[in-house]
Amino acid sequence: MNIAIDAAGGEYAPHEIVKGAVKAAQDYNVNITLVGRKDILYVQASRYLKKLEMTIVDASQVIEDDESPIEAVQSKPDSSIAVGINLVRAGEASAFVSAGNTGAVLYSALANLGRIEGIERPAIGSIISVNAASPVLLIDSGANANCRPAHLVQFAHLGAIYTREVLGIQSPRIALLSNGEEETKGNRLTRETHSLLKRTDLNFVGNVEGHAIVRGIADVIVTDGFTGNIVLKTLEALGDTFLKLRNVGQVFAGSHRMESGHQVFETGLGSLIKRIDYRESGGACLLGVNGDVIIAHGRSQAKAIRNAIGLAKQSVDHDVCQMIREQTATGSFQATNSAKAETEE
Amino acid sequence: MNIAIDAAGGEYAPHEIVKGAVKAAQDYNVNITLVGRKDILYVQASRYLKKLEMTIVDASQVIEDDESPIEAVQSKPDSSIAVGINLVRAGEASAFVSAGNTGAVLYSALANLGRIEGIERPAIGSIISVNAASPVLLIDSGANANCRPAHLVQFAHLGAIYTREVLGIQSPRIALLSNGEEETKGNRLTRETHSLLKRTDLNFVGNVEGHAIVRGIADVIVTDGFTGNIVLKTLEALGDTFLKLRNVGQVFAGSHRMESGHQVFETGLGSLIKRIDYRESGGACLLGVNGDVIIAHGRSQAKAIRNAIGLAKQSVDHDVCQMIREQTATGSFQATNSAKAETEE
Numbered sequence: 001m002n003i004a005i006d007a008a009g010g011e012y013a014p015h016e017i018v019k020g021a022v023k024a025a026q027d028y029n030v031n032i033t034l035v036g037r038k039d040i041l042y043v044q045a046s047r048y049l050k051k052l053e054m055t056i057v058d059a060s061q062v063i064e065d066d067e068s069p070i071e072a073v074q075s076k077p078d079s080s081i082a083v084g085i086n087l088v089r090a091g092e093a094s095a096f097v098s099a100g101n102t103g104a105v106l107y108s109a110l111a112n113l114g115r116i117e118g119i120e121r122p123a124i125g126s127i128i129s130v131n132a133a134s135p136v137l138l139i140d141s142g143a144n145a146n147c148r149p150a151h152l153v154q155f156a157h158l159g160a161i162y163t164r165e166v167l168g169i170q171s172p173r174i175a176l177l178s179n180g181e182e183e184t185k186g187n188r189l190t191r192e193t194h195s196l197l198k199r200t201d202l203n204f205v206g207n208v209e210g211h212a213i214v215r216g217i218a219d220v221i222v223t224d225g226f227t228g229n230i231v232l233k234t235l236e237a238l239g240d241t242f243l244k245l246r247n248v249g250q251v252f253a254g255s256h257r258m259e260s261g262h263q264v265f266e267t268g269l270g271s272l273i274k275r276i277d278y279r280e281s282g283g284a285c286l287l288g289v290n291g292d293v294i295i296a297h298g299r300s301q302a303k304a305i306r307n308a309i310g311l312a313k314q315s316v317d318h319d320v321c322q323m324i325r326e327q328t329a330t331g332s333f334q335a336t337n338s339a340k341a342e343t344e345e
Numbered sequence: 346m347n348i349a350i351d352a353a354g355g356e357y358a359p360h361e362i363v364k365g366a367v368k369a370a371q372d373y374n375v376n377i378t379l380v381g382r383k384d385i386l387y388v389q390a391s392r393y394l395k396k397l398e399m400t401i402v403d404a405s406q407v408i409e410d411d412e413s414p415i416e417a418v419q420s421k422p423d424s425s426i427a428v429g430i431n432l433v434r435a436g437e438a439s440a441f442v443s444a445g446n447t448g449a450v451l452y453s454a455l456a457n458l459g460r461i462e463g464i465e466r467p468a469i470g471s472i473i474s475v476n477a478a479s480p481v482l483l484i485d486s487g488a489n490a491n492c493r494p495a496h497l498v499q500f501a502h503l504g505a506i507y508t509r510e511v512l513g514i515q516s517p518r519i520a521l522l523s524n525g526e527e528e529t530k531g532n533r534l535t536r537e538t539h540s541l542l543k544r545t546d547l548n549f550v551g552n553v554e555g556h557a558i559v560r561g562i563a564d565v566i567v568t569d570g571f572t573g574n575i576v577l578k579t580l581e582a583l584g585d586t587f588l589k590l591r592n593v594g595q596v597f598a599g600s601h602r603m604e605s606g607h608q609v610f611e612t613g614l615g616s617l618i619k620r621i622d623y624r625e626s627g628g629a630c631l632l633g634v635n636g637d638v639i640i641a642h643g644r645s646q647a648k649a650i651r652n653a654i655g656l657a658k659q660s661v662d663h664d665v666c667q668m669i670r671e672q673t674a675t676g677s678f679q680a681t682n683s684a685k686a687e688t689e690e
Contacts (some may be wrong), residue, residue, distance in 0.1 A: 045578060068529075131586070142524060145524055166588075178575075180574075182411075187569070190571075209578045214586050230524060230575070231555070232555070234576050234579050235583065291479040
């Protein structure tokens with residue numbers, strides 16, 4: 001398996017990206033293709049190149065974080081993002097990981113890999129592990145700021161496939177993020193989505209509030225990309241706050257190993273801070289495009305990059321794209337289509 | 346000053362409510378009116394009644410948390426919520442504090458106190474103090490799940506008045522919660538609101554992401570009540586998680602006193618957990634109705650009730666309702682009105 005990584009994207013590129021990629025190559029036994037300026041990357045990676053199977057593919061341009069995604073992708077055909085996505089399209093890489101401009105990765109994936117047939121809006125699924133024993137997939141966590149109910153129903157299906165195939169949860173509990181648990185609570189979008197989700201064959205457990213992220217009551221939390229992004233950033237902000245307290249020595253932050261059923265996980269503040277710290281945690285999956293694309297945090301350091309590559313490997317191993325294709329083809333997303341007709345003008 | 350308190354509302358009623366009310370009466374030198382079943386409250390409060398000026402007003406009915414607000418308020422005219430709100434309307438209490446059914450408090454306040462002239466949608470403003478040196482007012486944090494841009498502009502004005510009058514911030518920095526800082530980021534609601542806010546005389550600092558809640562970059566964060574509620578609950582969830590870790594002794598949670606300018610505040614995890622723990626923190630203000638109404642968390646214990654009464658006293662002391670009346674009368678909300686015409690069909 002060969003995973004392409006955007007060595008020019010993110011705040012700590014290229015150094016931390018290369019470091020994380022090397023670690024991933026060792027830990028996961030995957031081949032890595034670094035995408036970026038060959039001259040720079042060659043120097044960075046040279047000491048590893050003999051020992052590890054690592055390829056460098058030249059990309060002369062860089063899309064900065066503050067650039068407008070569509071314009072940047074169109075005007076920089078040799079950007080590390082465009083080159084990386086095209087490696088996936090050409091079958092030369094099994095997946096692409098980037099900590100660069102998220103909008104540009106999204107647009108490039110949509111334009112060059114395309115949506116899986118039947119999927120209207122690819123979405124970003126982020127695994128949140130504040131509750132170590134019961135992580136949740138928050139989908140959409142940022143791709144689509146404006147959504148219709150039918151889109152949210154598709155996010156629910158995408159999330160169900162991912163958690164079933166990759167996390168091994170047989171009948172994932174799908175919940176809808178709202179401002180109250182009652183069916184009547186919510187804004188127009190969630191109220192309509194609720195009534196549509198009830199008619200699917202998904203294991204829909206109803207509305208949940210923000211608490212659900214830690215309470216182990218759902219495996220997939222469905223929301224629009226605007227709300228999902230705000231939830232993620234709020235969690236990050238608190239994570240930052242706790243991290244600062246730890247760093248100035250005001251918090252003793254140890255970890256403990258615990259067992260629950262067959263799982264072993266770490267508890268304690270040290271491990272909790274790790275789990276909500278984007279510098280360490282993995283990344284998010286773009287679901288619904290023809291190819292495995294992982295979006296890492298812009299401030300990812302080596303460990304986060306290593307974990308994001310691990311996430312990419314899992315998606316490839318479990319053939320998530322193919323699973324989505326099969327499910328849309330068999331009409332499992334059908335409720336969405338009938339739903340669509342009802343809710344759109 | 347006489348503050349009425351719903352002694353029948355909330356998970357820990359009446360015991361913790363009475364306890365908190367007694368503490369508030371001592372700490373803030375205010376008179377308290379307990380509203381609820383007289384026989385029960387008399388027993389609870391009897392040992393304090395001689396020492397403190399405390400009145401009991403009988404309300405024979407209780408609105409439960411799972412009742413539909415409008416139906417419950419209409420079918421239970423002698424509920425503690427209805428009776429308490431009517432004390433404010435009759436001028437017999439300066440403010441009303443309730444940890445009961447939030448929807449019922451909202452509806453009862455709207456129906457019986459009415460909106461301040463010129464205010465379309467009263468909103469809930471919650472003070473979030475994760476960053477002790479720079480608390481933020483999140484408005485709307487739950488009253489209005491569906492909003493139009495003109496409503497959010499009014500929330501901004503309400504928040505500006507509150508933070509100026511009560512928190513003493515001369516020119517409060519008003520920010521709009523979005524999924525990116527750029528003006529072009531956001532959903533339809535926030536994009537339109539952004540362009541309206543720019544045209545007001547408010548100190549509008551632009552869009553902020555979820556991080557802003559801790560970063561001290563804004564004094565007022567404006568959002569719709571759906572998103573605001575989810576942000577609050579997400580913070581609560583993390584607070585709960587940390588609290589549990591502290592309780593099982595996995596975290597050393599001390600506090601330290603620090604000075605910044607003229608302010609003295611506590612730092613350290615112990616104090617942080619306190620600040621995000623709704624069992625201890627205050628409550629939220631309903632802004633835009635003709636009367637001071639404080640909504641406390643349904644799980645408030647004595648300390649939270651005491652703090653909520655403190656919040657009520659501050660609102661009364663600073664005459665927040667009158668300030669809002671004066672500002673709407675002088676046309677300070679004018680941008681809203683012109684804005685309204687543009688954005689509504």
